[in-house]
Amino acid sequence: MGVFVCRCDSTRPNPVELDEVARTAAALPDVVHVETVDYACRADGLATIRAAIGEQDLDRVIVAGCSPRVKEPAIQGALRQAGLNPFLLEMANIREHAAWAHVGHPRQATAKACNLVRMAAARARLLEPLQRREAPLGDAALVVGGGVAGMTAALALAAMGHPVHLVERGPRLGGRALHPDTSAGVRTAADHALGLARRLADEPAVTVHLGAELTRSEGFAGNFVSSVRGPDGEVATVEHGAIVLATGAREGRPALYGLGTQAGVVTQSEAARLLADDDPGLAAADRIAMVLCAGAGDESTACCSRASCAQAIGNAVRLKEERPEREVVVWRDAARPFAVDRDLLARARELGVVFDDYAPGAAPRVALKGGPVLEARPSAEGDCPVVPADLLVLTTPTVPSEGTEALAALLGVPLDDDGFFRLSDRDLSPDANLRPVEFAREGIYLCGAAGYPTSLPEAVTQAYAAAGRAAALLARRVRTAAATVSEVDQDQCVACLTCVRVCPFGVPVIDPEVRKASIEPAICKGCGICVSQCPVKAIELHHSTDAQILAVEEALFTEVS
The missing domain is CATH 3.40.50 (Rossmann fold)
Structure with a gap:
């Protein structure tokens, strides 16, 4: 030496x-x-x-x-x-x-x-x-979700020369952006989504799977193999190097105020659709009440939808513009921020929309009178009179898209307390700031409302970020794995699943053929958590073996003694 x-x-x-x-x-x-x-x-x-x-x-x-x-x-x-x-x-x-x-x-x-x-x-x-191991990387990407974020990411990846498979559960592309939007400016979200869909139709590098869902995904960053089941039950196998999750979110429907059971109670998106369709029932409504943040106090549906305030005021403006003599009252929680464009809010006040605040935790109560007539009033004591209404419109929280939990389990990525995708399952992690679109599991990226409710500009920005990070991975062509990785001695392993549970990156798996734990060197981060937790000492971390650590301790304490 x-x-x-x-x-x-x-x-x-x-x-x-x-x-x-x-x-x-x-x-x-x-x-x-x-x-x-x-x-x-x-x-x-x-x-x-x-x-x-x-x-x-x-x-x-x-x-x-x-x-x-x-x-x-x-x-x-x-x-x-x-x-x-x-x-x-x-x-x-x-x-x-x-x-x-x-x-x-x-x-x-x-x-x-x-x-x-x-x-x-x-x-x-x-x-x-x-020795560091090298493996070729696939150059294709899989985008799950065909909303604005998913389509933007797919087009960005295609523009950088990567083949893309875009998987959408629904029968058409566009997602929630296709819903009528009364809060948008000159160019609506639907216009933007339809424009992206037209560009995708002319993009040969993007293969669109409509009415399809991801049923299997194996492998690791740069070398994924996934199965996509189409509407006819036929399963296609897709080889790809990166995954972008853009599954979006949906409007929640909490069991409040008779929503879903009373004909006179609708959500804001349903009201926007009735406005777009010139619904005669809506046209005949003389008194309309709106409750913002309905159900937001319920811990099971506590996630603010971010854009809901603007949609609510946009609906109120449309309702007053169609019939100026109509009464429109908007109730909001005084403790919650009011995320509305100032010009839109001024227009609503100019038209005579009435805004009433209710005390935190004192949401309005609704008395159903049989039929479309409702009485809504704040539950807090005061001089606020009872307000009869022909229609009650609720601004409800945003909840994860259907199938989010199953997709998270399939890909081995975590969810947060509200059920949205979470970049890391560590409580105190810098990932959200340092890697805002990357999961702890390498090769999987997140954008749009799949992570939390976002506005259209935020979703587009995140989509470009996710596409850029995915392209950076795919552009390597060759993956060089770390040499300081963990290895399982399968003769010692008892398949207790401890390593599978404790690994924050989801690397250890149980090999079904030998019924022993296995660690893929290409994706192991070399953190050593599995080594420290294995009860039978069946795992060793190269370059930090037990023998090396004990030799260091012996050298120190022999000299001290």
Whole structure:
């Protein structure tokens, strides 16, 4: 073994006696070469390491210097150029862990640095050469969901040269954007969705599967194999490298105010449809009441629909424009933000739409009088009179699309408390900020209302982001897997499922043929959680084996004792 002691910026006062560290290293078993260099990570230092490997026939290299997180890749490159496996390198961080931690205390700093070198040498003796595995990546993508987000992602991927399979459960593309929208400006969501659908029809790189659903998906990032069942029951097998989930959301229908059982109670989207169809019953309604955030206090349906306020006020404006003498009253929770365009709200007030706030937790009560006549009033005590209504329109929470739970189980991705897709199942995870469209399971991406209720611009932005991240993966063509991965000793495995349950990335599976756990090296992150939890010690993490860890501890405590 060769040990290289780095001065690491000799202009800064260093409490560590580097000569003492070098003498300690020279006295260690199996060490045949010790040298002090100014900067092990710079060209001169790397050249010195390469030369020593060749001249001294070194089979292990130890660098006593700074943090391996920053400098290890450069030094590994030097080992590779010298013909030595890069994983036969061990670094002792004597700068951060000794010099900087014990400024002004040279004796303690030097003693700690010597211990770190002893520990590094003990581990280095047991290092084994490792190889990174390469596998070709498929260049196709699978997009699940044919709404605005899904179509946008599919077209973006096709524009970057990737074949795309677009799977939509419904009979046509467009999703909720095709619903009548009274809150939009010059260009409605339906116009946008229909334009995307026309572009898809002319895009040869996109294969659209209507009335279809994903029934099976196996493999890993870059090498997925999925089954898509069509409306006639025929199953198509699709090979692809990435998955984009754009399954959207739907309008909730909570069991409140007689919704679904009383003819005079509808949701905002249903009211918009009645307006678009010039429904005679709606035209005859003289008094219309609206309740915003209906059911939002119910924990089972607590997710705000984001765009519902604008849709409600848009409906109110249309109702007053058609019949100015009609009474329209809108009740809203005073504690909730009112996400409405200011011009639209001003137009509603100008037309005579009445807005009443109710106290938090005191939602209006409705008394059904048999037939279409209702009486709605706030439950909070006050001088607000009872308001009779011919029609009650509810703004309900948004809920996940049908089949979201089954799709999450199929793909091994988590859901949040409201049932929407969640990027990570860790409570305190930076993924939502650092990787806002990427699941913890590599190769699967999220966009649109499948993650949470979004506006149309937000859905489009996320779709482009998801397509961009998926394209970045597919453009690699070849996937290089990490070498520091976990491996199962199937002779020891008892198939207890512990590793399957604890892995945050869903990597371990039970091989049905041998009924033992199996870990695919191409997707293992090398976190070691399964290793620490396996009750029979059947899993080992390459480059951090039990023997290597115990050798480090023995080197430290033998010296201390």
